[in-house]
Amino acid sequence: MRIPFDFDSTYRLVDRVFGVTPASSWVDVTDDVIEARFGPWRVVTERKNIADVTVTGPYSVPKTIGPAHLSLKDRGLTFATNTRRGACISFHEPVQGIDPVGLVRHPALTVTVDDPDALVEALQAADVEQELLDDIHSMTARELRDLADKRGLAHTSSMKKAELIELLEAPAET
Numbered sequence: 465m466r467i468p469f470d471f472d473s474t475y476r477l478v479d480r481v482f483g484v485t486p487a488s489s490w491v492d493v494t495d496d497v498i499e500a501r502f503g504p505w506r507v508v509t510e511r512k513n514i515a516d517v518t519v520t521g522p523y524s525v526p527k528t529i530g531p532a533h534l535s536l537k538d539r540g541l542t543f544a545t546n547t548r549r550g551a552c553i554s555f556h557e558p559v560q561g562i563d564p565v566g567l568v569r570h571p572a573l574t575v576t577v578d579d580p581d582a583l584v585e586a587l588q589a590a591d592v593e594q595e596l597l598d599d600i601h602s603m604t605a606r607e608l609r610d611l612a613d614k615r616g617l618a619h620t621s622s623m624k625k626a627e628l629i630e631l632l633e634a635p636a637e638t
Contacts, residue, residue: 465493465586469502470578472546475529479503479545482531489545491577493586498553500575502543505532507561507573515556517587519580521549528576534562541570550576551583600632608632 469489471479479485484503492499498514500507527533528544535542541561544550551574558569577583600608608628612620617631 465582467491467493467577467579467583469543469545470548470576475545478529479531484531484545489543491575491583493583498587500543500573502532502575505541505543505561507541507543507559507570509555509557509559511587513555513557513559514553514587516554517584518552519549519584520552520574521547521576521580523547523550523574523576532562534568534570538572539568539570540572540574542574544574544576546576548576549580550574551580553587600629 467490468486469491471486476485479489482503488501488503490501492501493511496511498507498509498511523542523544525547528542528547533542533544534540539558540552552572553575554572555570558571559573560566560568561570561573562568575583600611603611605623605625605628608625609620609623612628612632615632620628620631623631
């Protein structure tokens with residue numbers, strides 16, 4: 465899933481000076497990785513590194529217009545193209561982003577994408593999915609059979625716990 469940035473006209477003019485254009489700025493979400501591209505700046509991390517994601521805003525112009533912004537208060541990184549809304553992604557382990565060698569690591573990234581709600585939903589869906597998979601491994605065989613029944617899976621009464629886990633994980637992987 466690729467979500468473009470939402471550029472205000474003023475930002476578009478200023479950002480262009482720094483190599484930030486609609487063609488060079490987006491957030492990609494895959495099953496395993498999230499990549500945020502903002503002109504020459506890039507943040508890539510595994511989805512399992514995402515601790516939280518929320519819709520945020522509005523923002524002040526001085527703290528957002530132009531190149532990538534580093535918060536001196538908390539080392540958070542901002543890729544912004546408007547003052548209205550965005551999404552703040554917090555990480556378990558800080559990520560590389562503002563400098564090419566990774567001396568500064570960021571505990572969070574704010575992005576002003578076109579659809580912050582969709583980004584939040586996509587990233588939270590992975591959390592729910594992972595929690596379900598974690599829960600499946602801690603369930604008893606009886607609980608697994610009940611869950612399989614709720615999902616409409618047939619012929620589970622004689623299956624062993626390992627077989628039930630494999631059966632229940634299969635739909636989650638597709």
